[in-house]
Amino acid sequence: MRMTLSDILAATRAVGDVGERGNPIIEAVRIDSRAVIPGCLFVCVPGERFDGHNFAAEAVGKGAAAVLADRPLTGLPDGTPVLLVRDTVAALGMLAQAWRKQVGARLVGVTGSAGKTTVKELTAAILGKLGPTAKNYKNYNNRIGLPLSMLEASDKDAYWVMELGISRPGEMEPLAAIAEPDVAVIHNVGPAHLEALGDVAGVAAEKTKLFKYLRPGGVALASMDYPELWEAALAVSPRVRGLSTKGQGKGQSAPYRAKYLGALAEGRGRFFLKLGELEMEVETPLTGGHFAENILAAAAAAHILGAGEKQIAAGLETAVMPEQRFYCRRQGCYTIIDDTYNANPLSMRRAIAAAVEAAQGKPLVLVLGEMREMGVHAEEEHAKLGEAAAASGAQAVFYHGAHADAVGEGLTRGGYAGRFAVADTPDAFCDMLATMELRGGVFLFKGSRSMRMEEYLAAFTQSIQKDPKA
Numbered sequence: 464m465r466m467t468l469s470d471i472l473a474a475t476r477a478v479g480d481v482g483e484r485g486n487p488i489i490e491a492v493r494i495d496s497r498a499v500i501p502g503c504l505f506v507c508v509p510g511e512r513f514d515g516h517n518f519a520a521e522a523v524g525k526g527a528a529a530v531l532a533d534r535p536l537t538g539l540p541d542g543t544p545v546l547l548v549r550d551t552v553a554a555l556g557m558l559a560q561a562w563r564k565q566v567g568a569r570l571v572g573v574t575g576s577a578g579k580t581t582v583k584e585l586t587a588a589i590l591g592k593l594g595p596t597a598k599n600y601k602n603y604n605n606r607i608g609l610p611l612s613m614l615e616a617s618d619k620d621a622y623w624v625m626e627l628g629i630s631r632p633g634e635m636e637p638l639a640a641i642a643e644p645d646v647a648v649i650h651n652v653g654p655a656h657l658e659a660l661g662d663v664a665g666v667a668a669e670k671t672k673l674f675k676y677l678r679p680g681g682v683a684l685a686s687m688d689y690p691e692l693w694e695a696a697l698a699v700s701p702r703v704r705g706l707s708t709k710g711q712g713k714g715q716s717a718p719y720r721a722k723y724l725g726a727l728a729e730g731r732g733r734f735f736l737k738l739g740e741l742e743m744e745v746e747t748p749l750t751g752g753h754f755a756e757n758i759l760a761a762a763a764a765a766h767i768l769g770a771g772e773k774q775i776a777a778g779l780e781t782a783v784m785p786e787q788r789f790y791c792r793r794q795g796c797y798t799i800i801d802d803t804y805n806a807n808p809l810s811m812r813r814a815i816a817a818a819v820e821a822a823q824g825k826p827l828v829l830v831l832g833e834m835r836e837m838g839v840h841a842e843e844e845h846a847k848l849g850e851a852a853a854a855s856g857a858q859a860v861f862y863h864g865a866h867a868d869a870v871g872e873g874l875t876r877g878g879y880a881g882r883f884a885v886a887d888t889p890d891a892f893c894d895m896l897a898t899m900e901l902r903g904g905v906f907l908f909k910g911s912r913s914m915r916m917e918e919y920l921a922a923f924t925q926s927i928q929k930d931p932k933a
Contacts (some may be wrong), residue, residue: 532547578756641677644678804912831907832910835843
């Protein structure tokens with residue numbers, strides 16, 4: 464970001480003045496006093512545990528040039544510019560909107576129930592071959608993370624790729640209004656955040672509100688493979704363009720299609736893409752059929768913005784996936800799949816299917832955590848998880864969290880003959896695993912963010928390091 468303090472005052476509709484320090488140019492925004500750099504704007508964000516207003520003096524002491532707050536502040540040096548607004552989070556979004564208009568970068572907005580970050584990373588990798596490209600840091604995709612990501616982007620960027628995440632009704636429209644995408648992509652919907660959104664149709668209805676905020680001439684992309692999504696998309700944007708990886712039924716008429724062609728060495732995969740008149744095959748760092756829709760969404764969005772076969776192939780081939788999102792690595796005689804960032808029924812089923820393919824006959828162990836925010840659907844969805852685990856043929860299934868009985872019932876319904884154990888702690892998991900005397904194989908770790916399944920992965924990794932036979 465690069466805006467004068469008076470421009471910030473106008474963009475946020477704040478009350479106040481620039482103080483006695485002139486009208487400095489602000490090049491960064493911070494909400495954490497520990498991350499303050501000299502000359503930045505410090506935005507006081509109230510939270511459940513900490514209130515940024517209580518850290519304003521510390522931020523100014525570290526060099527913050529001005530403060531955005533929702534109340535008068537005391538204890539600041541004389542002459543410190545304090546811009547007052549009703550709602551600092553809303554003002555942060557307004558500031559990001561103003562910066563978006565000033566820069567004029569073409570923006571891709573990405574949302575979906577599973578794989579948003581993967582689509583964002585792939586899209587940015589392709590567009591990066593066309594010109595300077597900015598993207599969200601990790602999954603900074605909510606009402607605070609999205610504007611912060613946009614404000615971190617440079618005025619030299621030609622493209623911004625921004626992920627938008629929601630979990631409750633009414634959350635998409637404020638995000639979409641901030642982003643105002645040139646291309647909006649919804650690559651899937653599934654039973655995620657059902658506690659607040661009710662059902663898959665409710666998820667689709669909320670996510671497709673993104674299309675209402677397209678810039679003039681903007682393009683909406685949605686998967687035709689999810690009936691609830693396609694119906695909701697057509698209702699909001701009748702000119703929406705279809706994506707499909709099924710190649711049958713309605714998917715046959717989709718202008719953008721993809722097909723998984725199989726696994727390559729070292730966890731890579733090959734895919735076929737049809738983007739309008741362009742047909743091509745690509746190699747990617749992702750393997751598994753479920754990644755076809757992520758790759759298709761990224762390639763289609765980038766193609767609309769001018770990427771050709773060369774840029775699409777190069778971007779997809781060199782894309783680097785973030786850790787904790789189906790990140791595969793070898794350690795000794797084990798293949799470890801780290802998919803611990805989050806989980807919902809759709810992403811769980813897909814991760815298990817991809818782990819089965821990665822195992823290719825080697826022993827498979829599933830280390831799974833509870834799927835949160837399922838509401839009244841929790842028992843049913845965890846029973847289905849058990850059925851999916853049974854169908855995988857895993858030698859062992861370890862589970863952490865509530866609804867273990869439902870998972871067990873699903874395993875039984877699926878005719879599971881392997882070992883099922885509830886592991887309340889990482890140490891308990893490692894102790895139970897030691898009794899199996901497994902040597903090698905594929906281990907999938909996955910669960911909702913709050914289940915902290917990365918701690919189970921870390922404990923397993925440490926146990927391997929201590930085992931001379933591993």
